Amino acid sequence: MADLSIKIHDILFKNPVLTASGTCGFGKEIQDFVNLESLGGVVMKGTTLNPREGNSYPRMAETPSGMLNAVGLQNKGVDNFVRNIYPGIKDIDTHFIVNVNGSTIEEYIAVTERINELEKIPAIELNISCPNVKEGGMAFGVSCPAAEAVVKAVRKVYNKTLIVKLSPNITSITEIAKVCEAQGADSVSLINTLLGMAVDAEKRKPVLSTVTGGLSGPAVKPIALRMVWQVHNAVKIPIIGMGGIMNATDAIEFILAGASAVQIGTGIFKDPDIFEKTISGIESYLDRHKLHSISELIGKLQM
Amino acid sequence: MQQVAAFILLRNILHRIIFALKSVNMRKTVSDLLLIDNKQLNKDNFLLKLQSKTPLSDIFPGQFVNVEIKKATEIFLRRPFSIMDVDYENRTISLLVKILGRGSKVFTEYIPGELVSVIFPLGKPFTLPLPNDRILLIGGGSGVAPMLFLAKICGLKPEQVHMILGARSATDHVDISEYEGLANLYYATEDGSKGEKGFVTHHPLFTHQLESFDKIYTCGPDPMMKAVAKEAYKRKLFCEVSLENTMACGFGVCLCCVEDTKHGNLCVCTEGPVFNINDLKWQI
Known part of the structure; x- marks a missing residue:
């Protein structure tokens, strides 16, 4: 049987399939369907310093081959995570990664410092790309100086694996990726959702309470693949690819384009068995192509 | 006949016990159910009966299923439908499906013999009445x-x-x-x-x-439930309503279907769809 394990910085993942932040809660919520220990890792719901109620309903619009969301980082804050969630997940045998958010650099630092104390959290995913919050969020991910400042500040207070989640809502994603690498990021994950909009023609109103929201699902896959490929050619740090992955073939495409691992998000809404199917599908792909290890495929797009 | 009645009675007693223990056996599953009947009731409403290969877990009134409409490939998300009846002996779930849009329409066009991917049981049910209640x-x-x-x-x-x-x-x-x-x-x-x-x-x-x-x-429709809730609220009567907010996942991870309640934004799919009117912020 082929070896599915991959390494990102100093973390060995048993396979390259992780949950995407904001789509699987803190892991426990999907346990009826998914054996968490079969996953490479769980990237948990975005966490902020203080509790957030998120945006008003309606927060979701179905779109061709995907959906828009405008949840706006609803979460109970980092204290609640440390006190009430962490004890329940720390003994589960997979890598739990906290998605860290903030409106200011100080908030990013404060959340990171709390997470740094937790022994069983080997990495954070620094979210500088949420399109659904008024302050901070994506603002840090769409300008090089802002990204530089936040990554630099967080790097100073965090000594474990630092993954930075990038926004696709930008002219050149490679520039931001290079800045993150230069400031000491150990990995970049991409893409977050694409800024979009839905209109109700009958009511002559926007569908979402926030007017705009983040597009995800198969609709964004070609853009995500292109960006993973571009970033792969621009930086040396490992890439975690995501955007519309619905099966093993999609995952392999991302790995060929340069991703060391992938995240699946929106796909679980349609198929809660998607993780199990994707992991076994990757295994059979490797067997069929007589490959011994998934690492042999990373970035091996034949030109 | 007597056996069937005894079975139903026993089942009801078991339901009460399980319900009292609150959601002990409410593990959600995703399974392919066999459509065994599809009956048009009137212009827009259909009764669809789905059969499980394995015994059904306990299902309560107010809970719902989330159905993948595979035949309409352009429909990305599942569609939620409330449960009208459950027959544990024959392992069937009956759904009353009203055509509201493309998703529900295609679902009503399924023919018996087809498999349907269903996530169930979802949501919190209505509070069961006490033995002497008039409801x-x-x-x-x-x-x-x-x-x-x-x-x-x-x-x-x-x-x-x-x-x-x-x-x-x-x-x-x-x-x-x-x-x-x-x-x-x-x-x-x-x-x-x-x-x-x-x-x-x-x-x-x-x-x-x-x-x-x-x-x-x-x-039922929001204006109807609000009109009912208003009168019940005025008289301080116990009243539960079942909400229908648009949802993506149906099992509490996407946080899209939230209702603004006195306890903050709560997911209708996991904290509801049934809510006591005292917990809602309805302007009634």
Whole structure:
């Protein structure tokens, strides 16, 4: 049987399939369907310093081959995570990664410092790309100086694996990726959702309470693949690819384009068995192509 | 016949115990169920019966299923439908499906023999009444489904259960003759073609006897539920409503279907769809 394990910085993942932040809660919520220990890792719901109620309903619009969301980082804050969630997940045998958010650099630092104390959290995913919050969020991910400042500040207070989640809502994603690498990021994950909009023609109103929201699902896959490929050619740090992955073939495409691992998000809404199917599908792909290890495929797009 | 009655009785007692222990056996599953019957009830409503290969877990009134509409490839998300009936012996779940858009329309076009991917059971159910309660069930449109299910398994004598069903016109009412023995049934239609003329809240049972009920349950269009809730709230009566916010996942991870409640934004799919009106922020 082929070896599915991959390494990102100093973390060995048993396979390259992780949950995407904001789509699987803190892991426990999907346990009826998914054996968490079969996953490479769980990237948990975005966490902020203080509790957030998120945006008003309606927060979701179905779109061709995907959906828009405008949840706006609803979460109970980092204290609640440390006190009430962490004890329940720390003994589960997979890598739990906290998605860290903030409106200011100080908030990013404060959340990171709390997470740094937790022994069983080997990495954070620094979210500088949420399109659904008024302050901070994506603002840090769409300008090089802002990204530089936040990554630099967080790097100073965090000594474990630092993954930075990038926004696709930008002219050149490679520039931001290079800045993150230069400031000491150990990995970049991409893409977050694409800024979009839905209109109700009958009511002559926007569908979402926030007017705009983040597009995800198969609709964004070609853009995500292109960006993973571009970033792969621009930086040396490992890439975690995501955007519309619905099966093993999609995952392999991302790995060929340069991703060391992938995240699946929106796909679980349609198929809660998607993780199990994707992991076994990757295994059979490797067997069929007589490959011994998934690492042999990373970035091996034949030109 | 006696055996069947004893079985139902036993089942109801078990339900009460399980319900009292609150969601002990409510593991959600995703399975391919076999469509064994698809009956058109009137212009927009269909009764779809799905059969499981394996024994069904416990399912309660107010809970729902989330269905993948595979035949319409352009439809990305699943569609939620409330459960109208469960037959544990034959392992079937009945859904009342009202055509609201493309997704529900394609679902009603499925033919018996086809497999349907279903996630269930989802959501928190209605609070079961106490043995001596007198209850009022108010259903509007396809909202009659969980009301009928509740009438069937609530364990009360028919004289304790009163149900008002509302619709635009007589032809919009679905045939529920097989439920007739379970409750005192009353009808209201906006055009007066069946039962009282007007909304359910215009029915004399509602306007004159509301306070005689210990519990009021309602499911249907928002304006109807709000009108019911308003009167119940005024009289400080126990009242539960079932919400229908648009959802993506149905199992509490996407946080899209939230209702603004007195306890903050809560997911309708996991904290609801049934809410006590005292927990909502409805302007009533």
